[in-house]
Amino acid sequence: MNINKFTRSACFPLLSIITAIILWQLIAVYVVNNRFILPSFTDVIRAFLDLCISGTIFQDFVVSMVHFFIGLGLSLLIGIPFGVLMGWFPCVNRFFDPLIEIIRPIPPLAWIPFAIVWFGLTDLAAGFVIFIGSVFPILINTYEGFRNVPKIFVEAGKMLGCTNSLKLIRYIAFPSALPHLVSGFRVACGVAWMCLVAAEMFGVSNFGLGQKIWWYYNLHQMDNVMVYMLVLGFVGLIIDFIFRLGIKRTLLKWREGEVN
Amino acid sequence: MGVLEISHISRVFQKGDDEEVVALSDIVLSIADDEFVSFVGPSGCGKTTLLRIIAGLDKATSGTVILDGEVISDPGQRVGMVFQEYSLFPWRNILDNVGFGLEMRGMEKEERLKVVRRYISLVGLSQFEKSYPYELSGGMRQRVAIARALATDPDLLLMDEPFGALDAQTRNHMQCELLDIWETKKKTILFVTHSCDEAVFLSDRVVVLSSRPGRIRKIIQIPLSRPRDRTQKEFIDLRRNILEMIEEDEQDKERIKCNSGN
Numbered sequence: 285m286n287i288n289k290f291t292r293s294a295c296f297p298l299l300s301i302i303t304a305i306i307l308w309q310l311i312a313v314y315v316v317n318n319r320f321i322l323p324s325f326t327d328v329i330r331a332f333l334d335l336c337i338s339g340t341i342f343q344d345f346v347v348s349m350v351h352f353f354i355g356l357g358l359s360l361l362i363g364i365p366f367g368v369l370m371g372w373f374p375c376v377n378r379f380f381d382p383l384i385e386i387i388r389p390i391p392p393l394a395w396i397p398f399a400i401v402w403f404g405l406t407d408l409a410a411g412f413v414i415f416i417g418s419v420f421p422i423l424i425n426t427y428e429g430f431r432n433v434p435k436i437f438v439e440a441g442k443m444l445g446c447t448n449s450l451k452l453i454r455y456i457a458f459p460s461a462l463p464h465l466v467s468g469f470r471v472a473c474g475v476a477w478m479c480l481v482a483a484e485m486f487g488v489s490n491f492g493l494g495q496k497i498w499w500y501y502n503l504h505q506m507d508n509v510m511v512y513m514l515v516l517g518f519v520g521l522i523i524d525f526i527f528r529l530g531i532k533r534t535l536l537k538w539r540e541g542e543v544n
Numbered sequence: 545m546g547v548l549e550i551s552h553i554s555r556v557f558q559k560g561d562d563e564e565v566v567a568l569s570d571i572v573l574s575i576a577d578d579e580f581v582s583f584v585g586p587s588g589c590g591k592t593t594l595l596r597i598i599a600g601l602d603k604a605t606s607g608t609v610i611l612d613g614e615v616i617s618d619p620g621q622r623v624g625m626v627f628q629e630y631s632l633f634p635w636r637n638i639l640d641n642v643g644f645g646l647e648m649r650g651m652e653k654e655e656r657l658k659v660v661r662r663y664i665s666l667v668g669l670s671q672f673e674k675s676y677p678y679e680l681s682g683g684m685r686q687r688v689a690i691a692r693a694l695a696t697d698p699d700l701l702l703m704d705e706p707f708g709a710l711d712a713q714t715r716n717h718m719q720c721e722l723l724d725i726w727e728t729k730k731k732t733i734l735f736v737t738h739s740c741d742e743a744v745f746l747s748d749r750v751v752v753l754s755s756r757p758g759r760i761r762k763i764i765q766i767p768l769s770r771p772r773d774r775t776q777k778e779f780i781d782l783r784r785n786i787l788e789m790i791e792e793d794e795q796d797k798e799r800i801k802c803n804s805g806n
Contacts (some may be wrong), residue, residue, distance in 0.1 A: 422681055440631040442619040444645035444696065451648070459635040538635045538676045 323507035328514070331507040339495075343514065347491035348480060348519075350407050355414025356476050362415075363422030363472075365464070370423075370432025371461070372453060384423070391415035392479050396486050405490065410483040417479035418472035424427025429461025463539060466531055473527065477520045493519075545611045546699040546732030548575040548598070553607035555593055566757035567593045568719060573760065575732060578746070581752045582735045582743035584786060586794045591736045592628075595702050598734065599625050609702055618695065621645060625692035626804030628705040630685060632677040638664060638688055639673045641658060645696035663691040683714040689723070703735045707742070719745055724772065740786045744779060745772055751785055754793050761789060 290296060305325050311322035319327060335341040368379040395416050403409035433456065441456040484494030493516050500508040555568040562763045573579055582589040596602035598609050600619040616623065632641050640647075643660040656740040664673050667687035677685055686706055693701060707715045707741045719742060726733060736758075737743050747766055754761040764786065768778055 436627060436629055436631045437633060439619070440627065440633070441644075442601065442627070443599060443621075443623065443625045444692070445621040445646075445648035447618070447620065453646075454646070456633070459633070462635070538637075538678070 294485040296316060312491060318501060320504060320506050323510050327507045328510045331505075332511045332514075335508065335511060341511070344491050344493050344496050344512075345515070345519070347407070347489065348484065351410040351484070351489065351492060352476060352480055354407060354411030354457050355479070356418055356472065358411065358415040359422050359472055359476070360469075362401040363419045363468075364426050366456075367423045367426025368453060369474060370429055371427040372449065377427070384420075388420050392475075393486075396488060397482060399483070400488060405487065405488060409488045410480065410492070413483035413488065414476045414479045419477060420475040421471040422465075422468045423465045425471070426461065428455050429464025429468075432464070433457045433460045436488075463536060470524070473523055474520075477523070481516060545577055546575075547577050547612055548732060548734075549610040550574070550594075551608055551610070552606045553594065553596060553609065554559050555590065555602070556605045563696060568597075568755035569605075569759050571641050573759060573763075575734070576581060578728060578732055580733045580746060580748045582737055582747040583751060584737060584740055584743045584790065585753030585754060585758070585761075586755045586790050587738065589753040589755040589793075591753055594735050594753075594758070595625075595704050595734060598700075598752055599623055601625075610654060613804065618624070619697045621649070622699050624696065624698035624700070626686070626689045626693050626703045626706045628708050630677075630682075630709075632636055632685055632688055632692070634677050637674050638669060638680075641677070641688055642692045642695050644692060649696065660695060663695045664688075666694075667691045683708050686710065686718065687721070688781070690725065691726075694725070694731070699732065701731045701733045703733065705736055706740065715742075717771075720744070720771075722746065727748045738780075740783045740790070741774065743786065744768075744783050745774060747783070750786060756766050761793070 291451070292479060309325040312322045312327075318324040323331070332341075368381070370380055392413055395413055399409040399412045403412055430453075437456050437460055441452055446452055446455050480492070481494035481497070484492035485498045487495075489495050493512050497509050497512045497516075499504075500512070550571055550573040553568055553571040556567070557567055559565050571594060574718050583594065585591050597604045597777060598616065600616050600623065603617075611622060614622075615671060628775045636644065639657070642663055646656045646659060654718050661670070661673070664670055669684060669687055669691070672680065672684065677688070678689065689706070690704060710718060723746065732762065735743070735746060740747055740750075744766055750764045752761045752764065753759065766780065766782060768776070768782075772779060774780075
């Protein structure tokens with residue numbers, strides 16, 4: 285009875301994290317006993333505090349965020365209009381679909397050499413790699429959303445005076461497709477975050493959370509590498525959390541109860 | 545005003561390259577202002593197609609539909625439509641659903657809200673104006689759909705089996721509500737249904753269609769005064785009369801012979 289109650293309480297997930305930290309600390313100190321191969325929890329905390337005091341970690345965070353938002357912003361700016369046009373006008377789809385199907389399978393990281401050649405070692409180069417990674421989930425989900433607008437909504441809209449394509453897209457198709465857009469954006473955020481680390485590691489940038497992982501690896505400071513790894517994980521988690529909380533409570537309020 | 549002239553409407557659907565299906569053949573019908581006319585017929589007789597042509601959502605192969613002297617060729621606000629399926633915009637609350645047509649017309653928000661609230665109270669849903677469609681029952685949703693179709697004050701209201709998905713009690717109640725609205729708002733209403741009972745209860749005239757090709761088989765005046773009593777002998781006779789006409793038509797189709805009836 286009491287155990288059942290405890291496993292459902294809010295502190296139960298906390299227990300798993302605490303257990304993992306204790307295990308990590310014990311293994312690092314008593315089994316591995318080598319800071320290079322496995323820095324302990326306390327080593328990582330100490331390294332994190334040092335990095336905070338010196339301030340470099342904040343600079344890296346800001347630079348990474350700049351890359352992230354350049355890439356994702358470009359994806360939204362290009363992916364959504366293209367997705368809308370392709371979903372709404374079949375001829376646009378037939379024209380662009382072959383091109384997209386050829387370019388899409390190229391892994392985003394394969395674009396890194398050209399990103400450097402075209403944009404140099406700038407924030408834009410990192411942003412470009414992130415853009416390549418995140419534009420397709422946005423484009424394809426927008427397209428799917430617009431292609432699957434229920435016919436009855438379009439007809440009801442027409443009967444009520446929403447007669448030209450521009451109005452139909454704005455008042456009927458866009459809100460109806462919004463759940464698709466949102467899930468596309470969420471997938472894009474995940475892909476963008478992965479591309480960010482890779483782009484920064486390959487020297488596209490001189491700062492950034494990903495770049496510093498490689499930098500400290502070369503200095504053999506594995507405790508600092510671990511700090512940056514965890515920061516990347518936490519920032520990714522927070523981005524997803526803000527996104528879920530923000531969008532589902534406001535834009536998609538009308539879907540409560542419709543799904544789960 | 546809402547005087548409708550349906551003249552020689554035919555609709556042929558192209559099936560494959562050389563096969564053609566005639567859904568409607570030479571439909572001629574005049575409907576007076578403020579008249580309530582129902583269309584009944586066996587399934588597949590083209591009653592929904594006819595309604596969609598009148599709405600402007602489908603194009604007739606030949607013939608014209610004229611509303612108050614003007615040909616209907618595209619959907620628009622002169623004609624209101626209540627669909628069979630659930631057609632409310634799920635992303636808009638009740639206020640914004642009912643106000644959609646007026647918003648498209650560019651009416652100021654405050655003025656719009658005044659009109660919208662009047663129509664929402666007409667269908668008795670004032671305390672739900674901030675709710676989203678998923679929070680309402682089937683009957684309430686169709687009430688909102690009626691309010692939405694009426695809010696732009698169309699000359700003609702088309703209803704395609706609007707109560708088809710409702711349970712029997714709700715359905716009977718909605719029929720009475722619809723008649724009340726019709727009395728107060730004075731509209732020409734064209735109502736498609738598969739229920740003879742519903743058609744006789746509601747209409748001034750019932751148009752019976754035959755199937756494939758869909759033609760007008762008979763137009764029946766309902767001389768009973770309102771409110772009508774479903775158990776009254778004349779009511780039952782009219783209903784049986786219409787039902788028999790439809791059944792005759794259905795017998796041509798391949799069907800299993802039942803001992804307990806047709």
